Amino acid sequence: MIERVRGFRDSYPEDMLPRQKMFDVMRETATQFYFSQIEIPSLEYLDLYRVKSGEELLTQTFSFTDKGGRELTMIPEATPSVVRMLTSRKDLKKPVKWFCLPKLWRYEEPQSGRSREHTQFNADIFGDSSMFADAEIIGLACSTLDKLGLSGKYKVRINDRMLMEKILRDIGISNIARGYSLIDHYRKLSADDFKSQLLELCKESEKADFLLQLLGKEIKLDQLDTKFPEQFKRENEEIVSRLKNTGILVSKLTSAELVYDASVVRGLGYYTGIVFEGFDRAGEFRSIFGGGRYDNLGQLIADTPIEAVGFGMGDAVLELLLKKNNLWNLTTRAGSFAMCTVGNETIITAYELATKLRQLGYAVNVDTSQASLSNQLKKAAANSVNYTIIIGPKEIKDNVLTIRDMNSGTQVTGRMDDLEKLIESVSSKQI
Amino acid sequence: MIERVRGFRDSYPEDMLPRQKMFDVMRETATQFYFSQIEIPSLEYLDLYRVKSGEELLTQTFSFTDKGGRELTMIPEATPSVVRMLTSRKDLKKPVKWFCLPKLWRYEEPQSGRSREHTQFNADIFGDSSMFADAEIIGLACSTLDKLGLSGKYKVRINDRMLMEKILRDIGISNIARGYSLIDHYRKLSADDFKSQLLELCKESEKADFLLQLLGKEIKLDQLDTKFPEQFKRENEEIVSRLKNTGILVSKLTSAELVYDASVVRGLGYYTGIVFEGFDRAGEFRSIFGGGRYDNLGQLIADTPIEAVGFGMGDAVLELLLKKNNLWNLTTRAGSFAMCTVGNETIITAYELATKLRQLGYAVNVDTSQASLSNQLKKAAANSVNYTIIIGPKEIKDNVLTIRDMNSGTQVTGRMDDLEKLIESVSSKQI
Numbered sequence: 015m016i017e018r019v020r021g022f023r024d025s026y027p028e029d030m031l032p033r034q035k036m037f038d039v040m041r042e043t044a045t046q047f048y049f050s051q052i053e054i055p056s057l058e059y060l061d062l063y064r065v066k067s068g069e070e071l072l073t074q075t076f077s078f079t080d081k082g083g084r085e086l087t088m089i090p091e092a093t094p095s096v097v098r099m100l101t102s103r104k105d106l107k108k109p110v111k112w113f114c115l116p117k118l119w120r121y122e123e124p125q126s127g128r129s130r131e132h133t134q135f136n137a138d139i140f141g142d143s144s145m146f147a148d149a150e151i152i153g154l155a156c157s158t159l160d161k162l163g164l165s166g167k168y169k170v171r172i173n174d175r176m177l178m179e180k181i182l183r184d185i186g187i188s189n190i191a192r193g194y195s196l197i198d199h200y201r202k203l204s205a206d207d208f209k210s211q212l213l214e215l216c217k218e219s220e221k222a223d224f225l226l227q228l229l230g231k232e233i234k235l236d237q238l239d240t241k242f243p244e245q246f247k248r249e250n251e252e253i254v255s256r257l258k259n260t261g262i263l264v265s266k267l268t269s270a271e272l273v274y275d276a277s278v279v280r281g282l283g284y285y286t287g288i289v290f291e292g293f294d295r296a297g298e299f300r301s302i303f304g305g306g307r308y309d310n311l312g313q314l315i316a317d318t319p320i321e322a323v324g325f326g327m328g329d330a331v332l333e334l335l336l337k338k339n340n341l342w343n344l345t346t347r348a349g350s351f352a353m354c355t356v357g358n359e360t361i362i363t364a365y366e367l368a369t370k371l372r373q374l375g376y377a378v379n380v381d382t383s384q385a386s387l388s389n390q391l392k393k394a395a396a397n398s399v400n401y402t403i404i405i406g407p408k409e410i411k412d413n414v415l416t417i418r419d420m421n422s423g424t425q426v427t428g429r430m431d432d433l434e435k436l437i438e439s440v441s442s443k444q445i
Numbered sequence: 446m447i448e449r450v451r452g453f454r455d456s457y458p459e460d461m462l463p464r465q466k467m468f469d470v471m472r473e474t475a476t477q478f479y480f481s482q483i484e485i486p487s488l489e490y491l492d493l494y495r496v497k498s499g500e501e502l503l504t505q506t507f508s509f510t511d512k513g514g515r516e517l518t519m520i521p522e523a524t525p526s527v528v529r530m531l532t533s534r535k536d537l538k539k540p541v542k543w544f545c546l547p548k549l550w551r552y553e554e555p556q557s558g559r560s561r562e563h564t565q566f567n568a569d570i571f572g573d574s575s576m577f578a579d580a581e582i583i584g585l586a587c588s589t590l591d592k593l594g595l596s597g598k599y600k601v602r603i604n605d606r607m608l609m610e611k612i613l614r615d616i617g618i619s620n621i622a623r624g625y626s627l628i629d630h631y632r633k634l635s636a637d638d639f640k641s642q643l644l645e646l647c648k649e650s651e652k653a654d655f656l657l658q659l660l661g662k663e664i665k666l667d668q669l670d671t672k673f674p675e676q677f678k679r680e681n682e683e684i685v686s687r688l689k690n691t692g693i694l695v696s697k698l699t700s701a702e703l704v705y706d707a708s709v710v711r712g713l714g715y716y717t718g719i720v721f722e723g724f725d726r727a728g729e730f731r732s733i734f735g736g737g738r739y740d741n742l743g744q745l746i747a748d749t750p751i752e753a754v755g756f757g758m759g760d761a762v763l764e765l766l767l768k769k770n771n772l773w774n775l776t777t778r779a780g781s782f783a784m785c786t787v788g789n790e791t792i793i794t795a796y797e798l799a800t801k802l803r804q805l806g807y808a809v810n811v812d813t814s815q816a817s818l819s820n821q822l823k824k825a826a827a828n829s830v831n832y833t834i835i836i837g838p839k840e841i842k843d844n845v846l847t848i849r850d851m852n853s854g855t856q857v858t859g860r861m862d863d864l865e866k867l868i869e870s871v872s873s874k875q876i
Contacts, residue, residue: 015747015748016489016490016492016493016529016746016747018486018489018529018533019486019488019489019490019515019517022486022487022488023484023486024483024484024485024486024529024530024533025483025485026483026530026534027482027483030481030482030483030484031481031482033484034472034482041465043803045808046803046807046808046809047808047809047810048781048808048809048810050458050461050462051458051461051462051465052456052457052458052461053454053455053456053461053464054455054456055449055450055453055454055455055562056453056487056519056548056550056562057450057453057507057550057561057562058447058449058450059447059448059450061447062447076488076509076511078507078509078510079509080507080552081552084450086450088487088519098449098455099455099457102449103457107824107827109814111810112458117487117548119487119488121511121512130488131486131487131488142813142814144813146792146813147813149796150811153796157800157803262793263792263793263796266793266796266797266800267799267800268800315447316446316447317446350479361577361694362693362694362697365580365584365694365697365698366697369588369697369698369699372474372477372478372588375477376477377476377477377478377479378477378479379478379479379542380577380581382573382575382577382578383540383573393538
């Protein structure tokens with residue numbers, strides 16, 4: 015007996031229906047925001063991630079040397095591939111708005127909301143350095159959640175890497191990368207551990223207070239000014255006001271709550287501006303989506319500077335959140351028929367009718383089991399079909415048909431050739 | 446500059462739109478045939494394919510030993526995973542009708558219609574050994590092609606492994622697997638090479654003629670009887686008549702032409718009954734789809750006997766065929782708006798309107814570039830949007846809006862708050 019590989023998942027129909035609905039909403043919302051779909055390869059050279067993804071990610075890949083001696087990896091994130099695709103085309107009109115729905119793989123310990131394979135909704139705007147692009151990216155992520163029924167169930171924490179760099183420098187930290195890395199672990203460390211590590215990094219304990227005061231608080235964007243010392247505020251007015259204005263713009267695209275949170279810096283090394291994460295309000299799960307501005311990655315990967323902002327939204331946490339909110343629903347097939355057959359000879363006629371119904375857009379199951387009629391009808395009911403049709407020798411001899419509406423119980427009988435009329439007639443009899 | 450890995454593909458929006466349409470048609474047709482979607486993992490233990498997939502396939506996998514010392518492979522075909530999923534659930538009501546759209550990987554020389562990564566439409570019926578299941582599987586594959594516009598552009602060649610085994614035994618071949626393998630190469634070998642290898646295998650040259658006469662011909666199913674010697678026909682009446690009846694059933698589900706072709710045996714080792722392949726009529730490409738009955742695989746993989754019939758339809762050959770028939774079309778977005786903005790101050794209003802439009806189901810692009818109005822309008826026209834709206838300071842001050850229909854050139858002006866009415870009004874003015 016060969017098992018499923020650990021950390022991987024089999025999706026059966028009962029999960030696949032809401033799953034597909036989730037992907038459809040992602041695709042639909044992205045299209046409404048005028049993003050175009052692309053598809054990226056599942057394998058890339060490992061070098062593509064060496065540039066800027068950080069050491070932690072590199073150790074967590076499904077990577078291998080192929081038969082041609084090339085060091086390849088199953089893609090652990092989408093952004094480097096998307097940037098590679100973008101920079102290898104010189105004819106694209108900016109701004110470029112792309113989304114994709116790739117599978118991603120990470121070799122890490124499987125846990126709630128994190129498996130070794132997941133599908134990610136990924137969207138980016140290239141060639142636009144404005145706050146409008148930042149706002150649209152956050153707006154798209156939030157509108158997708160809104161469309162899935164999650165309005166009011168989540169909030170977005172934002173920060174800005176440039177602002178953080180100023181703060182870190184202001185409190186005397188020169189190793190900025192180390193600073194980000196420490197802040198990224200803020201929620202995983204105890205308050206004391208964090209403080210002692212921060213003091214070690216910035217040397218001057220009285221200055222560190224500014225950052226310690228900011229961290230772990232959710233600050234309304236319109237009150238952001240009040241949290242900074244006067245001089246700092248004056249020197250960084252532009253960054254702070256862009257962040258505030260971005261918040262205003264986002265509020266026109268979604269009703270989601272946006273707050274400033276200094277502890278949000280994102281793990282990946284390549285962010286250069288705004289960074290953000292979506293969280294469930296109850297604080298039960300990992301982040302629902304995350305992203306930011308990364309204006310240097312094109313330069314690093316392909317020696318081609320390109321402004322970029324984007325997000326990734328994994329399917330795993332989203333599924334947990336939808337389930338918790340009773341939104342992981344089976345969607346009933348609209349307009350489905352079960353055809354019961356009596357005797358093998360009736361199946362040819364049943365197939366002919368099924369083909370007509372399918373051409374009209376209906377979903378049709380022809381039961382060819384030759385089980386008893388009552389068993390066939392039971393199965394049809396269990397499948398929650400909308401209509402049943404019984405095809406027996408008598409029906410064929412008389413060229414008649416009975417369609418039964420399984421919800422209302424009404425039924426109509428008429429000539430087989432009048433199939434369309436019969437369907438209309440039984441539909442109109444619904445209460 | 447890091448390149449794309451050889452044999453892999455980047456799909457840009459111009460290809461992704463028809464590609465997505467193709468996948469949507471597959472999903473839609475499968476649903477109409479009452480198949481339920483599942484999703485299989487991208488990685489499996491290599492052992493899953495050792496059982497019965499054949500040595501050739503094993504040498505063509507992207508396989509590796511993971512950090513835990515497990516021999517894994519990126520899945521080269523869908524069927525073993527689907528069978529693993531099916532046999533690991535004991536509560537499923539038979540027959541089970543499943544489809545999936547996984548990515549598959551093969552490490553082989555890239556060529557036309559075959560790359561190292563492709564997406565496959567895969568459908569199976571489990572727990573039904575009847576010819577009805579065979580017919581529905583072929584009917585689904587053909588109906589999908591019909592829906593894509595390929596009616597009359599392809600045909601289906603069928604055969605039966607049981608019938609072939611009888612023929613091979615009849616002409617004195619005892620190594621059946623060798624016999625299949627040789628026949629599988631019939632179209633790749635010269636007539637002389639094939640004949641000499643066949644004679645070597647069956648030893649008695651006068652008997653081999655029976656098979657040589659059959660091979661390479663497309664025989665109408667209703668004439669199949671006439672091609673066999675009397676005694677052979679009598680002894681194998683049941684198999685032959687099932688094949689003929691399957692043809693009649695399929696003809697009720699699709700208008701596709703079905704022919705008997707003795708050279709179709711399929712490479713994979715696990716087929717036990719009917720086998721079939723779909724080809725373009727011009728004979729230009731590899732097979733469009735292929736499949737058959739494999740009643741023993743459940744036993745081999747999971748020690749659980751289960752009747753099964755299914756097909757796989759790859760995206761690569763299908764794309765070539767659709768392109769050749771001018772069916773690889775960009776689908777225009779239905780109901781799309783371009784909003785041109787004049788001055789940064791207008792963007793908030795533009796965002797508010799865009800959100801309203803998106804809630805009404807439209808796709809909206811807000812141009813925030815602050816390029817000249819004529820450039821913004823040019824870009825909108827190049828994107829073939831249906832409608833444009835210009836938001837300038839005057840429009841905001843006067844609370845008015847002009848919607849222009851880009852096809853008819855008509856435009857309507859009205860109050861911003863009457864957005865819905867304005868859209869209706871401009872739509873009704875279309876010629």
